[in-house]
Amino acid sequence: MLYKYEEDYVEQEADYSIELLKQLATIPAPSYHEEKRAQFCKQWFKERGIETTIDKMNNVVIKMFDDNQDIAVFCGHLDVVFADMEPLKITQKGNYLYGPGVGDDTANVVHLMQVIHYIHLHHLHGKTGVLFVLNTCEEGLGNSNGCRYIVEQYKNRIKSFISFDGYLNQCTNSAVGSxxxxxxxxxxxxxxxxxxxxxxxxxxxxxxxxxxxxxxxxxxxxxxxxxxxxxxxxxxxxxxxxxxxxxxxxxxxxxxxxxxxxxxxxxxxxxxxxxxxxxxxRPGNGLLNREKFEKFTDHNMRLIKEYYLDDVEKCANGTDSNIPLSYGICANTIGTLMGEKAHTYDEWIDLDSYKIGFKVMMNIILEYFRD
CATH class of the missing domain: 3.30.70.360 (Alpha-Beta Plaits)
Structure with a gap:
């Protein structure tokens, strides 16, 4: 569970988080054309004193590790399925936010940005090396190439991998190949x-x-x-x-x-x-240490359920986790919101779930920073 001061951060940032989501979600980001979102995020981190780089795949990368450390990777993808190059329309009606890509995966990316900010504010140091990535090319013919580039660079050092994507009631623990x-x-x-x-x-x-x-x-x-x-x-x-x-x-x-x-x-x-x-x-599952992997997944499920009280399903999906799973790396894909109609212009998310998801992500990531 989060400490009170950690939950206080979520409460304090909740309204701003939704405004940031509205702002980021309007920026068009087809796969291979995520430059504007990447630059927006890099500038956002810069204003908060957080050092970032943008690699050749336009991934926004925040490194918190030494050269000899093993790495835990946390990522969320910047791209959306739509080819639009003009600003996307985002609207709020009551406690629902509507717009293409608002949940898949912009809301998860915003949560990740704010957790990184919290870690920086409190000068936290990981128990292991940590790599944060706002990655590109997850959708469609992007072929997970943004994530693939990261994993291929560090595959011998990555010990765990969590992609934040999808909904709170699912934990992806199996790769759907294609x-x-x-x-x-x-x-x-x-x-x-x-x-x-x-x-x-x-x-x-x-x-x-x-x-x-x-x-x-x-x-x-x-x-x-x-x-x-x-x-x-x-x-x-x-x-x-x-x-x-x-x-x-x-x-x-x-x-x-x-x-x-x-x-x-x-x-x-x-x-x-x-x-x-x-x-x-897209590759499927590689050779995994099943006992270790099941322990990893069950632990993440427990962390989700500490704040999301409904059922959570282990499931198979095609996500960025396909890439590490194909190398035998323990990987889950976890969502931090509830909504429907992903991959349509009518996609929506329930803002009542948004704060819960914020706490879930904090709970999962801060495990890697606590003694």
Whole structure:
């Protein structure tokens, strides 16, 4: 549990925290274009005397370790799923805050910023080395490349990893792996009347989608596929010469991923005019010390439940924790708010849960700074 003066900090900062959230959430941040948010956060830390760096992936990094120390990593991702480059619209109605990306993951990032500020204010020193990261490229085709860059730098020194993302009622303790493709069908095309009968790229792509949607889905673990985006053709009276599909499949079990890959390759092999490009591979779980990992997860669950009194579910998700888990590093993804409609423009969070989540994050991180 937090000490009273630690809870007092949460109470004192609660209103400001919501205003900071509103401010940060308006800043557009598509994956690979998080520069404005990164600079905003760097300036915010600078004004409070906290030394930060921005690395080549635009991750905002705060290092609290010596060269020979093992490291605990805490991160939250700056990017949102939307491609908007203009300011995002954030509105408050009563105790609810609405806007794209407001919960995923901006609210968690704001909590992390304020916990870092608290540690700096009180000159706390970690029991181990600590690395804080406001990372980029978690969403979509970002492929967790911001987190991947961090983990690949320090993988031999990272002993624990916590990503703050999602909701209070979930603790991610298993990686949902995925593979993502761009399929492009090429054909000659032509005039819709004069050349009727020639192959149409859109029609061919539709046949591929039909076959993919009728494949046998493995049942050993939850396994999914998705047609995320289709494009093709030029106009209504022309036979389409190209058509493109973004396709992914996911599973929490590697064997299921292997089955999906085999079926995918069999289906597309029937078409000679399909260009296949791999867009991203998110790894699944690596070889973990199960006893150590279960102890790590159960301890984090207890810390969450000290302030969040409803049920908390251990679950599998595709998050930044995929990367450390693939290296066998103990990693959880934990949320610090409640809300709904993530990945939509109508996303909302419950501000009544926001202070609870603030305390949860304080409770988890300060464990690494107490004797």
């Amino acid at each position: 593979k993502r493709y761009r399929l492009t069908v090429h054909c000659q095309g032509g005039h819709s009347y004069a050349d009727f009968g020639k192959e149409n790229a859109i029609e061919t792509l539709s046949k591929i989608m039909y076959e993919l949607s009728h494949q046998q889905i493995p049942t050993e673990a939850k396994t999914t596929y998705n047609f995320g985006k289709i494009e093709g053709g030029t106009t209504i009276n022309a036979i389409a010469s190209t058509a493109t599909l973004l396709y992914e499949y996911r599973s929490s079990m590697q064997n299921c991923l292997d089955i999906m890959e085999k079926q995918f390759q069999e289906i597309v092999s029937h078409y000679s005019n399909v260009e296949i490009e791999i867009l991203g591979v």
